[in-house]
Amino acid sequence: xxxxxxxxxxxxxxxxxxxxxxxxxxxxxxxxxxxxxxxxxxxxxxxxxxxxxxxxxxxxxxxxxxxxxxxxxxxxxxxxxxxxxxxxxxxxxxxxxxxxxxxxxxxx
Amino acid sequence: xxxxxxxxxxxxxxxxxxxxxxxxxxxxxxxxxxxxxxxxxxxxxxxxxxxxxxxxxxxxxxxxxxxxxxxxxxxxxxxxxxxxxxxxxxxxxxxxxxxxxxxxxxxxxxxxxxxx
Numbered sequence: 001x002x003x004x005x006x007x008x009x010x011x012x013x014x015x016x017x018x019x020x021x022x023x024x025x026x027x028x029x030x031x032x033x034x035x036x037x038x039x040x041x042x043x044x045x046x047x048x049x050x051x052x053x054x055x056x057x058x059x060x061x062x063x064x065x066x067x068x069x070x071x072x073x074x075x076x077x078x079x080x081x082x083x084x085x086x087x088x089x090x091x092x093x094x095x096x097x098x099x100x101x102x103x104x105x106x107x108x
Numbered sequence: 109x110x111x112x113x114x115x116x117x118x119x120x121x122x123x124x125x126x127x128x129x130x131x132x133x134x135x136x137x138x139x140x141x142x143x144x145x146x147x148x149x150x151x152x153x154x155x156x157x158x159x160x161x162x163x164x165x166x167x168x169x170x171x172x173x174x175x176x177x178x179x180x181x182x183x184x185x186x187x188x189x190x191x192x193x194x195x196x197x198x199x200x201x202x203x204x205x206x207x208x209x210x211x212x213x214x215x216x217x218x219x220x221x222x223x224x
Binding site: 033 | 143145152153154155157167168169170171203205208209210211212214215216217
């Protein structure tokens with residue numbers, strides 16, 4: 001099973017700042033099959049990024065994904081108030097699929 | 109419009125059985141895997157497994173194998189997650205989601221509370 005470790009656990013930033021979230025895998029993820037989700041309280045997760053760097057339909061271009069192998073990054077170029085939420089990475093290159101433990105982006 | 113609509117919240121006692129549902133609409137139900145994801149209170153997302161509605165091919169995460177059962181009823185485009193004997197530790201929000209890889213479409217979640 002591929003274990004995903006996200007860091008930091010909590011990110012305290014102000015609106016307008018840049019956010020950098022990390023997701024590290026215990027082994028290389030085939031074909032960079034890594035996705036990122038955003039989850040707000042009381043809501044289902046929302047897909048942001050798939051294939052490590054492809055934005056899902058309707059996702060603003062301030063969200064970008066990068067990385068390969070075992071190290072992946074989600075960057076939010078300028079935080080908007082609605083971006084404060086929990087972010088999860090998920091790998092689908094191996095079975096079972098697994099999620100990281102999440103990074104909470106909170107308002108400083 | 110693709111929609112996954114889940115059944116309502118449940119409150120059960122330990123040892124009871126339960127079956128929750130996820131109804132798909134707006135797409136070819138038998139052509140897409142349906143997955144289940146657990147979220148315990150205040151915790152992260154856990155991938156439970158997937159089922160292919162066309163032939164009920166099922167893949168469970170080892171963590172959930174033997175603990176739950178997935179099924180489908182193609183005639184009413186509905187997937188199910190069931191327990192034969194609930195435990196307090198099954199208290200969680202359960203989401204269904206379309207896809208065997210990443211998921212664009214998610215249900216709204218079903219909250220299951222198990223308490224004596």
